[in-house]
Amino acid sequence: MTCSCDSYSAPAVLRACYGTAMRRTQRLFALTEYLRGRRTGVTAEALASRFGVTIRTMYRDLDALREADLPLGAERGRGGGYALDRNYTLPPVNFTAREAAVMMAIGQFAIDLRIVPFTNTLRAGLEKLRSALSASAQRELLVRLEELKFLGVPTFPVDARVRETVERAWFENQPIHITYVDGNLLETTRCVRICSVIMDRHETRLDAEDLDSGERRHFRLDRVTRAKLLSEVA
Secondary structure, eight states: OOOOGGGSOOOOOOOEETTEEOOHHHHHHHHHHHHHHOSSOBOHHHHHHHHTOOHHHHHHHHHHHHHTTOOEEEEOSTTOEEEEOTTOSOOOOOOOHHHHHHHHHHHHHHHHTTOSSOHHHHHHHHHHHHHTSOHHHHHHHHHHHHHOOOOOOOOOOOOHHHHHHHHHHHHTTOOEEEEEEOTTOOEEEEEEEEEEEEEETTEEEEEEEETTTOOEEEEEGGGEEEEEEGGGOO
Protein backbone atom coordinates (compact mmCIF):
# COMPACT_ATOMS: atom_id res chain seq x y z
CA MET A 1 0.00 0.00 0.00
CA THR A 2 1.38 3.38 -0.99
CA CYS A 3 0.61 6.52 0.94
CA SER A 4 -0.91 9.27 -1.20
CA CYS A 5 0.61 12.34 0.36
CA ASP A 6 0.03 14.58 -2.64
CA SER A 7 -2.80 16.33 -0.84
CA TYR A 8 -0.31 17.55 1.79
CA SER A 9 1.65 20.43 0.42
CA ALA A 10 5.38 20.65 1.15
CA PRO A 11 6.20 23.31 3.76
CA ALA A 12 7.70 26.64 2.93
CA VAL A 13 11.33 27.10 3.87
CA LEU A 14 11.43 27.90 7.56
CA ARG A 15 13.27 30.97 8.73
CA ALA A 16 16.37 30.58 10.86
CA CYS A 17 16.32 31.04 14.61
CA TYR A 18 19.69 31.26 16.30
CA GLY A 19 21.24 30.22 13.01
CA THR A 20 19.26 26.95 12.66
CA ALA A 21 16.04 26.12 10.88
CA MET A 22 13.32 26.19 13.46
CA ARG A 23 9.72 25.26 13.18
CA ARG A 24 7.18 27.85 14.30
CA THR A 25 5.99 25.80 17.27
CA GLN A 26 9.53 25.56 18.58
CA ARG A 27 10.05 29.29 18.00
CA LEU A 28 6.91 30.12 19.97
CA PHE A 29 8.12 28.06 22.90
CA ALA A 30 11.55 29.71 22.71
CA LEU A 31 9.92 33.14 22.45
CA THR A 32 7.79 32.45 25.54
CA GLU A 33 10.81 31.35 27.57
CA TYR A 34 12.81 34.39 26.44
CA LEU A 35 10.04 36.79 27.47
CA ARG A 36 9.53 34.97 30.77
CA GLY A 37 13.20 35.38 31.62
CA ARG A 38 13.34 39.13 30.97
CA ARG A 39 12.88 41.78 33.65
CA THR A 40 12.08 44.54 31.14
CA GLY A 41 10.04 44.81 27.98
CA VAL A 42 11.48 44.24 24.52
CA THR A 43 10.39 45.66 21.19
CA ALA A 44 8.99 43.57 18.37
CA GLU A 45 11.89 44.73 16.20
CA ALA A 46 14.42 43.41 18.71
CA LEU A 47 12.55 40.12 18.97
CA ALA A 48 12.41 39.77 15.19
CA SER A 49 16.15 40.33 14.98
CA ARG A 50 16.88 37.87 17.77
CA PHE A 51 14.76 35.09 16.30
CA GLY A 52 15.72 35.71 12.68
CA VAL A 53 12.24 36.50 11.33
CA THR A 54 10.57 39.49 9.74
CA ILE A 55 8.79 42.04 11.90
CA ARG A 56 5.49 40.94 10.34
CA THR A 57 6.16 37.32 11.34
CA MET A 58 7.03 38.41 14.86
CA TYR A 59 3.75 40.30 15.21
CA ARG A 60 1.93 37.12 14.14
CA ASP A 61 3.89 35.14 16.75
CA LEU A 62 3.00 37.65 19.46
CA ASP A 63 -0.66 37.48 18.45
CA ALA A 64 -0.46 33.67 18.65
CA LEU A 65 0.83 33.91 22.23
CA ARG A 66 -2.08 36.17 23.16
CA GLU A 67 -4.55 33.76 21.57
CA ALA A 68 -3.00 31.02 23.73
CA ASP A 69 -4.05 33.12 26.78
CA LEU A 70 -0.53 34.15 27.75
CA PRO A 71 -0.61 37.42 29.77
CA LEU A 72 1.38 39.38 27.20
CA GLY A 73 1.28 43.15 27.37
CA ALA A 74 2.95 46.07 25.61
CA GLU A 75 4.34 49.12 27.38
CA ARG A 76 5.29 52.42 25.77
CA GLY A 77 8.29 54.60 26.50
CA ARG A 78 11.87 53.98 27.52
CA GLY A 79 12.40 50.41 28.71
CA GLY A 80 9.01 49.46 27.35
CA GLY A 81 8.01 46.88 24.78
CA TYR A 82 6.42 43.46 25.00
CA ALA A 83 6.55 41.64 28.32
CA LEU A 84 4.81 38.82 30.15
CA ASP A 85 3.02 39.51 33.40
CA ARG A 86 5.50 39.17 36.26
CA ASN A 87 3.25 36.56 37.91
CA TYR A 88 3.42 34.29 34.87
CA THR A 89 5.59 31.47 36.16
CA LEU A 90 5.15 28.02 37.63
CA PRO A 91 5.28 27.92 41.42
CA PRO A 92 8.29 26.07 42.87
CA VAL A 93 7.72 22.40 43.65
CA ASN A 94 9.68 21.15 46.65
CA PHE A 95 10.24 17.40 46.67
CA THR A 96 11.55 15.50 49.65
CA ALA A 97 14.38 13.03 49.04
CA ARG A 98 11.87 10.25 49.59
CA GLU A 99 9.45 11.58 46.98
CA ALA A 100 12.24 12.24 44.48
CA ALA A 101 13.74 8.77 45.04
CA VAL A 102 10.47 7.01 44.22
CA MET A 103 9.79 9.19 41.18
CA MET A 104 13.34 8.81 39.83
CA ALA A 105 13.39 5.06 40.46
CA ILE A 106 10.15 4.59 38.55
CA GLY A 107 11.40 6.90 35.80
CA GLN A 108 14.68 5.02 35.47
CA PHE A 109 12.74 1.74 35.48
CA ALA A 110 10.63 3.04 32.58
CA ILE A 111 13.80 3.99 30.68
CA ASP A 112 15.64 0.70 31.32
CA LEU A 113 12.69 -1.45 30.31
CA ARG A 114 11.72 0.88 27.45
CA ILE A 115 8.20 1.12 28.87
CA VAL A 116 7.88 4.73 27.76
CA PRO A 117 9.11 5.36 24.19
CA PHE A 118 10.04 8.98 24.92
CA THR A 119 13.17 8.17 26.91
CA ASN A 120 15.18 11.32 26.08
CA THR A 121 12.42 13.57 27.36
CA LEU A 122 11.98 11.45 30.49
CA ARG A 123 15.73 11.39 31.16
CA ALA A 124 15.91 15.19 30.85
CA GLY A 125 13.03 15.56 33.29
CA LEU A 126 14.70 13.24 35.80
CA GLU A 127 17.90 15.27 35.60
CA LYS A 128 15.97 18.45 36.37
CA LEU A 129 14.36 16.72 39.32
CA ARG A 130 17.75 15.58 40.63
CA SER A 131 19.41 18.99 40.16
CA ALA A 132 16.60 20.74 42.05
CA LEU A 133 17.41 18.79 45.21
CA SER A 134 19.78 20.05 47.86
CA ALA A 135 23.22 18.44 48.18
CA SER A 136 22.18 16.43 51.23
CA ALA A 137 18.95 15.30 49.54
CA GLN A 138 20.93 14.20 46.46
CA ARG A 139 23.21 12.09 48.66
CA GLU A 140 20.21 10.47 50.33
CA LEU A 141 18.64 9.99 46.91
CA LEU A 142 21.63 7.98 45.66
CA VAL A 143 21.38 5.67 48.67
CA ARG A 144 17.67 5.14 48.19
CA LEU A 145 18.05 4.46 44.48
CA GLU A 146 20.52 1.67 45.28
CA GLU A 147 18.01 0.12 47.65
CA LEU A 148 14.96 0.35 45.36
CA LYS A 149 14.97 -2.12 42.46
CA PHE A 150 12.48 -3.17 39.78
CA LEU A 151 12.53 -6.32 37.67
CA GLY A 152 10.63 -6.89 34.44
CA VAL A 153 10.78 -7.73 30.75
CA PRO A 154 11.89 -4.86 28.50
CA THR A 155 9.87 -3.90 25.46
CA PHE A 156 11.26 -4.44 21.98
CA PRO A 157 13.91 -1.86 20.98
CA VAL A 158 12.98 1.03 18.68
CA ASP A 159 15.23 3.09 16.43
CA ALA A 160 16.07 6.34 18.22
CA ARG A 161 15.21 8.48 15.19
CA VAL A 162 11.81 6.82 14.88
CA ARG A 163 11.16 7.30 18.60
CA GLU A 164 12.03 11.01 18.47
CA THR A 165 9.86 11.62 15.40
CA VAL A 166 6.90 9.76 16.90
CA GLU A 167 7.26 11.84 20.09
CA ARG A 168 7.13 15.09 18.13
CA ALA A 169 4.18 13.90 16.06
CA TRP A 170 2.18 12.88 19.11
CA PHE A 171 2.88 15.89 21.35
CA GLU A 172 2.43 18.38 18.51
CA ASN A 173 -0.56 16.55 16.98
CA GLN A 174 1.11 16.35 13.57
CA PRO A 175 0.50 13.71 10.88
CA ILE A 176 3.39 11.40 10.21
CA HIS A 177 4.68 9.31 7.31
CA ILE A 178 5.84 5.85 8.42
CA THR A 179 7.38 2.75 6.86
CA TYR A 180 5.89 -0.28 8.58
CA VAL A 181 6.74 -4.00 8.50
CA ASP A 182 3.81 -6.24 9.47
CA GLY A 183 3.81 -9.76 10.91
CA ASN A 184 4.22 -11.24 7.43
CA LEU A 185 7.33 -9.09 6.84
CA LEU A 186 5.40 -7.05 4.27
CA GLU A 187 6.67 -3.46 4.14
CA THR A 188 4.20 -0.65 3.49
CA THR A 189 4.24 3.14 3.74
CA ARG A 190 1.40 5.03 5.36
CA CYS A 191 0.34 8.50 6.37
CA VAL A 192 -1.17 8.42 9.86
CA ARG A 193 -2.13 10.64 12.76
CA ILE A 194 -1.38 9.22 16.21
CA CYS A 195 -4.46 9.20 18.45
CA SER A 196 -2.91 7.55 21.50
CA VAL A 197 0.13 5.57 22.64
CA ILE A 198 -0.51 2.20 24.29
CA MET A 199 2.13 0.46 26.41
CA ASP A 200 1.38 -3.19 27.07
CA ARG A 201 4.04 -5.48 28.59
CA HIS A 202 6.77 -5.88 25.94
CA GLU A 203 5.00 -3.90 23.23
CA THR A 204 4.39 -0.22 22.57
CA ARG A 205 1.58 0.33 20.08
CA LEU A 206 0.44 3.42 18.25
CA ASP A 207 -3.33 3.80 17.98
CA ALA A 208 -3.44 5.83 14.78
CA GLU A 209 -5.80 6.99 12.05
CA ASP A 210 -4.78 6.04 8.51
CA LEU A 211 -5.18 9.30 6.58
CA ASP A 212 -5.77 7.48 3.29
CA SER A 213 -8.54 5.11 4.42
CA GLY A 214 -9.78 6.97 7.49
CA GLU A 215 -9.56 3.74 9.51
CA ARG A 216 -8.14 3.41 13.01
CA ARG A 217 -5.60 0.67 13.65
CA HIS A 218 -2.69 -0.23 15.87
CA PHE A 219 0.93 -0.16 14.76
CA ARG A 220 3.65 -1.80 16.84
CA LEU A 221 6.29 0.85 17.41
CA ASP A 222 9.19 -1.64 17.06
CA ARG A 223 7.95 -2.49 13.54
CA VAL A 224 8.14 1.13 12.36
CA THR A 225 11.44 1.25 10.51
CA ARG A 226 11.30 4.87 9.33
CA ALA A 227 9.25 7.88 10.33
CA LYS A 228 9.04 11.48 9.24
CA LEU A 229 6.64 14.33 9.89
CA LEU A 230 4.42 15.03 6.87
CA SER A 231 5.37 18.69 7.13
CA GLU A 232 8.96 17.64 6.36
CA VAL A 233 8.13 15.29 3.47
CA ALA A 234 8.72 17.01 0.13
